[in-house]
Amino acid sequence: MTTLSRRGFLKSAAAAGAVLAVGVHPNGAVAAGAEPAVMNPFLKLATNGRVTAIVKHAEIGQGAATGLTTLIAEELGVQMDQIDFEFAPSNPQLYNNLHLGTLQGTGGSTAIANSYVQYRTAGAAARDMLINAAASDWGVSAADLSIENGTIAGAGHVAPLGDYVVAASQLDAPAEPKLKDPSEFKLIGRSDLRRKDGAAKTNGSAKFAMDLHLDNQIFATVLRSPRMGGKLVDFDASGAEGIRGFIGAEALPAINSVAIYAENTWAAFQARNAIEVTWDDSEAETRSSDQIQSEMMALLDAKPTYDVTGDAGGATSKIDEATTVVEETFYFPLLAHAPMEPLNCIIEPGEDGGVILHDAAQGTTIVHNSLSQALGLPWEKIKINVTLAGGSFGRRTTSDSDYQVEAALAFAATDRTRPVKLVWSREDDITAGFYRPAVAHRVKVGLDAEGNVLGWDHRIAAQSLIKGTVFEDFVIKDGIDATSVEGVNDTHYMVPNLYVGLSDAPKTTTVLWWRSVGHTHTAYVMESMIDVVAKAAGRDPLEFRLELLEGGDKDQVRLARVLKLAAEKANWGQAAAGRSQGLAVHKSFGSYVAEVVEVSGTAENGIQVERVTCAVDCGLAVNPDVVKAQMEGGIGYGLGHAMRNEITLTDGVVDQSNFPDYEPLRIGDIAAIDVHIVPSAEAPSGVGEPGTPPSAPALANAIAANGPRVTALPMINNGVEFL
Amino acid sequence: MAYSLKINGATQEVEAEAGTPLLWVIRDELKMTGTKFGCGVASCGACTVHLNGEPVRSCQTFIEDVEDAEVSTIEAIAEDKVGAAVQQAWVELDVAQCGYCQSGQIMSAVGLLSENAKPTIEEINDYMQGNACRCATYQRIRAAVQRASEILEA
Incomplete structure (x- = not known):
């Protein structure tokens, strides 16, 4: 009679395509078993030792697939080349984004923040179950076993993970698997891991829809x-x-x-x-861009519909008392997103x-x-x-x-x-609406004789992103669309007597969030105005910002830290002959980013962006090279559009149609980008969007250091030539 | 009408009207999808293929004009020494983000390095100017072209 050893039994079961599937319910409960269809697995482990991460976030280039596989591989104890990924099916009960309530979706730069604990927990649970299965088979203590590089070892035994898939899948899931202390990380935080989708996107085999x-x-x-x-x-x-x-x-x-x-x-x-x-x-829209712009300017002249920060009286009276008053009006055009894949x-x-x-x-x-x-x-x-x-x-x-x-x-x-x-053709993409809204700001700031800010009056007229959409009930409070004012009313600068007023402008096309949402314009205005005020006060822009961030709260500390790091790495104040520098700092999507832009040339004869130095604090950087790539890309996206893009309407019809008249950033437009990541043990925060907001105002500040103050975009239509 | 197309070393018979862009013959008829549609007006370079070894925009190259030419695409570029080096450099430096434009970027980079083994930054910028990347991976594209040049030199 032949007796199958337990090991042999497991091996024969393997032939049936058995897997160990592990997921984490939105309420935190771990689920595991052999039937991936009945739970929400974040990972599947096959008997051949291959791990598959089930990625609940879209991979739009931001590196979510690499990030989520890294989180699982770290806790489970496998190398990055032992794990593959596939996208989760649509099932919001199982794969919702914890930052978006009951919705499954990707947005707001949340993929890693949302997945950091969930996907590590799934990996850790799988690790514990495999170790328990092996310990039981070998008659040893689970405490003596560990998993590294896809191998379970300890107490004189060694076996590949796949051998214990079937046994582990029959165990109860651990209630609270222990996650690694960050000091034990072998993959998270490493700069030399390559993207999981890199090779396929290099040999033509990657499949887009x-x-x-x-x-x-x-x-x-x-x-x-x-x-x-x-x-x-x-x-x-x-x-x-x-x-x-x-x-x-x-x-x-x-x-x-x-x-x-x-x-x-x-x-x-x-x-x-x-x-x-x-x-x-x-009943169609027949207005033209100049009319839209003048209507928005009229809204800035009128009393704002919404007092976002209480009434304007405090700011007005302080500005009336001021020794010096500075005022600027800004205008931002409609912008298309133009992703490369129509x-x-x-x-x-x-x-x-x-x-x-x-x-x-x-x-x-x-x-x-x-x-x-x-x-x-x-x-x-x-x-x-x-x-x-x-x-x-x-x-x-x-x-x-x-x-x-x-x-x-x-x-x-x-x-x-x-x-x-x-x-869709590219023409569909450029002409079919869903643009970054047109927005206008007017800001008036009063200073005393010593250059201290006394009051800040900030009025915004914006085409609301949210009103008239399914998100209206969740986002609009007291009529105020927070995405029109984010980055202004919640500024971390110590600005006394801040008034923010908002009026909704009529929508002449459909509008939509665009990389970094409201911060696309609010960071431009805030960071331009800080430079305008610093100049009026006779202060260095870096020192002036640091002083306004000295309140000691955590956001201010983190903003000041990236500011100092970017300034140090850029040799702030020591631009080469014929060059000028500008800086900007902004918090968005939980992350803190400072950028110094250095330019050569003049607005009249042509500017060249010579260098962008970026410092980012996004909490713990899971994949530091992906973080750098996102900063590089976010900077390029912000600068390219600020330099030369706008969507305009003539009698309601879009004037632009394809790349020749919606000219993308090109390879020679930015000579160099240098990204520095602040080491941090804080929870991971966003990287897809936060690189964009400071880029355009840092460029505007660099140009203004030695030329005009650009308050309407794109720059090429407002007095600035680029080489 | 029927055309005979020499592509990646093989001859393929295709049915198409004169005036059909090579891009759509490659993508929809031959179902080789590594070559991408980005703008249709030769303004983004996502559709770049080689015609007798020279990069061309396949969206503005017509089927009747390529009958006697050798077409090569991203799917076969690894067989070329320069192509293999460029792909290796692209992966080493993780150039791709969304990746949609990268087939075209790589086909252009191979064209550049085939005629200029050690391009300067200015030469890279000039040559690659017509290849748009909306993710703005340009910094890494420049570095990867230089890295490929090093690989080829070694």
């Missing part, structure tokens, strides 16, 4: 009203009839659009160009009349709800397959899931037998 070819899929493009609020009257597709691959066109009355279907992308684009549409513009997604027919969405869904739950409504399908009949995203910068999460709903309605207008892939 744009790259999926489902069997029998057809391609769709959509024609929308060129003006916000334009209504579809009629269309004539006869011009497209001769185009090879053209299938047909259907009205999508619910969204006042026409869907065009073809056998390939090129035919769909060509057919669209050949279709004539009649729009009813009687928006697209696929709706595939699923089982029982359901659908499968293939999409780089970022606001997963919002998209799921939108599709359910648009298609009249119950939630459970919709599945979402999340793919890599070719950039986003905020664009992929809209309140009404604009492009996913377009695809769903385009699919619904067919016989629903073939997958429909909706593809």
